[in-house]
Amino acid sequence: MMKITNLRVNVGGKEILKGVGLEVKPGEVVAVMGPNGSGKSTLAFALAGHPKYEIVKSKNSKVKSKNIELGGKVLDEMSPDERANEGLFLANQYPVAISGLTVNSFLYQLYKKRNPEGKGMKLIEFRAWIEKQAELLELNPDLLKRGLNDGFSGGEKKKLEILQLIVFNPKQVILDEIDSGLDVDALKRIAKTVALVAKQRKIGVLVITHYNRILKYLIPDRVIVLKGGLIVRSGTGELAVKIEKDGYKNEN
Amino acid sequence: MTRFAPIKDTKPEDTNYSPGEYKYGFSMPENYVFKAERGLNEKVVRMISAMKKEPLWMAEYRLHAYKLFLDKPMPDFGADLSGIDFDNIFYYIKPSERTEKKWEDVPADIKNTYDRLGIPEAEKQYLGGVKAQYESEVVYGSLINRLSDMGIIFCGMDEALIKYPELVKEYFGKIIPSADNKFAALNSAVWSGGSFIYVPKGVKVDLPLQAYFRINSANMGQFERTLIIVDEGAYVHYVEGCTAPIYTTDSLHSAVVEIFVKKNARCRYTTIQNWSTNVYNLVTKRARVEEDGVMEWIDGNLGSKVTMKYPAVFLVGKRAHGEILSVAVAGNGQHQDAGGKCVHLASDTTSRIISKSISLRGGRASYRGLIRMNKGASNSRSKVVCDALILDKTSRSDTYPVNKIDENNVVLEHEATVSKIGEEQLFYLMSRGFEEHEAEAMIVNGFIEPIVKELPMEYSLELNRLINLQMEGSVG
Numbered sequence: 167m168m169k170i171t172n173l174r175v176n177v178g179g180k181e182i183l184k185g186v187g188l189e190v191k192p193g194e195v196v197a198v199m200g201p202n203g204s205g206k207s208t209l210a211f212a213l214a215g216h217p218k219y220e221i222v223k224s225k226n227s228k229v230k231s232k233n234i235e236l237g238g239k240v241l242d243e244m245s246p247d248e249r250a251n252e253g254l255f256l257a258n259q260y261p262v263a264i265s266g267l268t269v270n271s272f273l274y275q276l277y278k279k280r281n282p283e284g285k286g287m288k289l290i291e292f293r294a295w296i297e298k299q300a301e302l303l304e305l306n307p308d309l310l311k312r313g314l315n316d317g318f319s320g321g322e323k324k325k326l327e328i329l330q331l332i333v334f335n336p337k338q339v340i341l342d343e344i345d346s347g348l349d350v351d352a353l354k355r356i357a358k359t360v361a362l363v364a365k366q367r368k369i370g371v372l373v374i375t376h377y378n379r380i381l382k383y384l385i386p387d388r389v390i391v392l393k394g395g396l397i398v399r400s401g402t403g404e405l406a407v408k409i410e411k412d413g414y415k416n417e418n
Numbered sequence: 419m420t421r422f423a424p425i426k427d428t429k430p431e432d433t434n435y436s437p438g439e440y441k442y443g444f445s446m447p448e449n450y451v452f453k454a455e456r457g458l459n460e461k462v463v464r465m466i467s468a469m470k471k472e473p474l475w476m477a478e479y480r481l482h483a484y485k486l487f488l489d490k491p492m493p494d495f496g497a498d499l500s501g502i503d504f505d506n507i508f509y510y511i512k513p514s515e516r517t518e519k520k521w522e523d524v525p526a527d528i529k530n531t532y533d534r535l536g537i538p539e540a541e542k543q544y545l546g547g548v549k550a551q552y553e554s555e556v557v558y559g560s561l562i563n564r565l566s567d568m569g570i571i572f573c574g575m576d577e578a579l580i581k582y583p584e585l586v587k588e589y590f591g592k593i594i595p596s597a598d599n600k601f602a603a604l605n606s607a608v609w610s611g612g613s614f615i616y617v618p619k620g621v622k623v624d625l626p627l628q629a630y631f632r633i634n635s636a637n638m639g640q641f642e643r644t645l646i647i648v649d650e651g652a653y654v655h656y657v658e659g660c661t662a663p664i665y666t667t668d669s670l671h672s673a674v675v676e677i678f679v680k681k682n683a684r685c686r687y688t689t690i691q692n693w694s695t696n697v698y699n700l701v702t703k704r705a706r707v708e709e710d711g712v713m714e715w716i717d718g719n720l721g722s723k724v725t726m727k728y729p730a731v732f733l734v735g736k737r738a739h740g741e742i743l744s745v746a747v748a749g750n751g752q753h754q755d756a757g758g759k760c761v762h763l764a765s766d767t768t769s770r771i772i773s774k775s776i777s778l779r780g781g782r783a784s785y786r787g788l789i790r791m792n793k794g795a796s797n798s799r800s801k802v803v804c805d806a807l808i809l810d811k812t813s814r815s816d817t818y819p820v821n822k823i824d825e826n827n828v829v830l831e832h833e834a835t836v837s838k839i840g841e842e843q844l845f846y847l848m849s850r851g852f853e854e855h856e857a858e859a860m861i862v863n864g865f866i867e868p869i870v871k872e873l874p875m876e877y878s879l880e881l882n883r884l885i886n887l888q889m890e891g892s893v894g
Contacts, residue, residue: 214849217841250851262846266864275860279851313864330850 167191168213168254168338168370169235174222175205175212181222182208184395190338190370195361197381197406198374200392201414206374207259209392210342213372214256215246237337253337257327257344263315269326270296270310277333299332300325304355320347328356332363338370345380357383378410457505460484463607466510470576470610473583483596483606490600495818496786497724497753502698507670509608509641528665528694534887535880565623570654571616572627575643578614585616589645593676593704593732601700605641605674612642612673617652617683626655626688626874640668644675648683648711655686657874663692663721670698671722677705677713681735684712690877692721692884695751699725709735709764716872719746719754720884728786730759733767733798740769745869748781748813749888757786757804757818762795762828773804774866777813778888784816789830791823799829806836807865809858859889 168190175183182205190196200206212219213234221242223231234241241249264272274292281287287295297307305325315323324344331339341360345353361384364371373384381389381403389406391399393414399405455462463484467477492499521543532542565572571582579586596606617623648654671693679685685705693699699722705713715729731740742758760769775783785804806815817834839861847857863870863882870878 214845216845216849245854246845246848247851247853247857250849256849258846262840262842264843264847264861264864266867267860268867272860275852276850313867334850 167235167237168372170213171233171235173209173212173233175208176220176222177208177218182395183212186392186395186397188390188397190372192337192370193365193368194388195364195371195373195384195386197386197389198372198392199376199389199406199409199414202376204392204414205395206392207342208395210256210259210340210372210374213241213249213340214254215241215244215249250334250336255331255334255336255339257324257331257339257341259343259346261315261318261323261327263313263318265313265316267314268311269314272314273310273330273333276330280334296329296333299329303328303359304352305329321349321352324348324356325352328359331360335367336369339364339372341371341373341375343374343376345375345377350379353380354383356380360384378406381406456508458484458507458509458608462509466608466610469510470579472579473587475587476579479591479596480607480609483603484608486597487600487603487607490597490603492600493726496726496755496784499698499700499724499726501723502670507640508668510610524665525694528663531663531884531887535883565627568621568623569618570621570623571614573614575612575614575645576610578645582614582616585647586614586645589647589676589678591676593678593706594674594702598702601672602674602702605643605672605702609641609643609674612644612675613646613656613658614644615646615648615654615656617646617648617654619649619680620651621649622653623655626657626686628657640666640671642673644673646675646677646685646687648677648679648685650680651682652680653684655688657688657877659690659692663694665694666697669696671700672698673701673703675701675703677703679705679707679711679713679738681708682710683708684714686714686716687729688716688718688873688877690718690720690873690881691725694721695723695749697722699727701725701727703727703729704732705730705740706732706734707738707740710737711735712739712741714741715743715758716869717742717744717756717758718869718873718881719744719756720881721752722754723751724753724755726755728757728759728788730761730788731769732761732763733769733795734763735767736764737766737768738764739767742769742771742773743869743872744771744773744785745866746773746775746783747885747888748775748777748783750779750781753782753784755784755786757784759788760790760800761788762791762798762800762825765794765796765798767795767798769798769800771800771802771804772869773802774807774869775804775815776807776809776862776865777815778809780810780812782814782816784818785834786818788820788822790821791825791828791830793824795825796827798825799831801831801833803833805834805865807862808836808838809862855889856886859886862889 170186170188173183173186174181198206208219212221221233231242232240236252236254239252241252273296274289277292300307300310303325309322344356357380386403389401389403390397463480467480591606594602596603646656677685691699707713713731717729719725729742733740740760744756744758746754746756748754757773758771771787773785775785777783787802789800789802791798802819804817808815815836819832821830839858843861844857847860848854862885870881
């Protein structure tokens with residue numbers, strides 16, 4: 167389970183998140199919605215441990231802060247790789263390109279990282295398996311021979327994030343506006359894949375989005391509305407439908 | 419270095435040398451024992467030639483080159499060479515008399531690297547300079563038999579001079595005359611070791627010829643001299659050096675490599691140097707390419723204190739093509755001044771230089787290149803791409819491209835990028851569970867991948883692992 171308690175985050179000295187608390191249980195899907203500038207992406211980066219997103223510590227310095235917990239471990243002081251190794255996976259809105267690092271090689275290194283000590287598939291088995299997974303995502307397997315996200319279209323990048331998610335096999339995933347810039351077919355494919363994988367493997371899903379449309383295929387157990395760095399409302403899937411219709415202006 | 423400026427006043431006999439007298443002074447008593455001594459003078463040059471029982475012309479060639487070496491100024495560009503003490507260098511040591519070092523004397527970091535790379539024990543001893551001989555007779559012997567059946571000559575340069583004197587004389591020093599530069603002159607005076615390859619017309623060698631197989635013949639000497647002749651329509655790939663660090667206490671490595679690519683022939687020459695960081699590595703490499711011929715230099719510089727090396731291609735025949743792929747890694751205390759030169763002398767010739775440099779931990783990497791298109795090189799094209807990756811604030815990268823164009827109808831493209839490892843790239847990879855140094859190594863390996871993929875597989879794997887080790891050291 168991921169537990170966020172009174173999370174306050176500064177970016178460049180400015181407080182963006184002003185005390186956010188929420189929980190995501192294994193296999194549960196929680197949607198975070200909110201207007202531009204509400205702090206949604208800040209939440210994603212702060213959870214993953216990006217150094218620019220600084221957790222504001224409690225004034226009482228005697229108490230060790232416990233703002234972010236995953237599977238009973240406190241992540242607050244951990245570096246991004248340590249958090250990842252606790253089972254946290256961030257699917258990015260803007261995946262970064264690394265030329266010359268082939269997708270195939272990267273994915274296998276990722277697989278080895280998550281399945282150490284000679285367990286699991288050999289390279290040749292892995293290659294066959296990953297091609298199959300790419301096909302299921304409707305991602306052209308030829309892309310696996312290219313540099314990581316290098317010259318990929320928006321849709322291809324997002325699908326590759328999901329392919330990494332499948333290889334990574336996390337406890338908890340954060341989807342940061344994974345639906346932005348996707349055509350309807352790609353959106354559907356990605357959302358359905360995440361829903362299936364999360365259900366099968368009991369992965370907690372925090373899906374950050376502007377729009378209801380992804381939630382039609384990745385059905386949330388709860389919807390949370392973030393505005394001005396605070397949670398202003400929470401409810402069931404109905405809330406997302408209502409927001410799509412009426413906007414955020416009534417959410418206070 | 420100023421020690422060499424007023425040389426004419428120091429030793430009159432050096433400048434009064436005349437070839438006529440030489441042949442009388444040349445013969446040595448049978449029981450002459452060569453005593454290795456530091457420093458260079460005419461006597462040492464004569465002794466080197468005598469020890470090798472060389473033909474007279476070579477002895478004369480050496481002595482003439484020695485004079486040129488004294489007269490030539492130090493290069494007025496590139497790296498700082500003031501640390502070279504020419505008087506404190508052994509210019510020739512008989513292979514059998516090489517004093518063997520003790521394994522205990524090999525620096526711990528180098529030993530550690532051997533272990534991490536999984537280098538076999540026998541090779542470790544050789545690379546660490548502990549053993550002068552590397553037991554590879556079996557591999558080497560069968561390879562040589564196969565090659566000689568195809569009419570290929572592949573032997574040490576010293577051996578070639580004795581066995582094939584006419585062939586050597588026809589080509590030796592013809593692309594890199596001893597007057598070319600101070601270090602080419604030095605090599606011409608004191609050269610020892612190196613490879614000689616002749617590939618007959620139409621013969622294509624399907625496996626790379628590696629100096630590694632014959633390192634027992636003192637190939638990786640300080641002043642090696644390599645000569646490769648690829649006759650019409652033939653092909654050869656020669657690989658020199660190795661990715662594992664070579665520990666040596668010799669502080670100067672100054673080689674000369676000359677390559678003749680005849681009509682329709684192709685030669686690929688791959689070098690990976692990883693000298694220990696006390697070495698000045700000053701090498702002159704040049705190829706002459708005839709009509710429809712192709713020359714490819716693949717040049718990797720990882721080690722040494724200072725490297726100055728600009729493999730050159732002279733495109734003398736129509737439609738000849740030259741290619742230089744260069745990768746340099748400059749770490750703490752290192753200056754890699756590398757690049758390439760393409761000289762277009764005939765029409766419809768093409769060339770391409772791709773240079774990738776990485777500087778880290780205060781290292782300095784420079785790209786220095788020349789594209790020259792002479793009158794008559796009409797309809798020629800050249801493309802230069804140099805990319806630099808700087809890993810930290812204390813490191814430095816420079817680019818010194820020179821273009822000389824005397825023909826109108828030509829195309830020259832130049833692209834250069836300088837980049838730093840971005841925080842976003844690091845975060846992205848770290849958020850996948852990779853430690854910072856692993857993430858850095860992934861980015862660096864990706865950066866040099868276009869060149870690494872051209873290397874023979876065992877080299878590319880070892881190079882990737884070396885980069886990983888270096889990153890581990892830079893972060894941790």
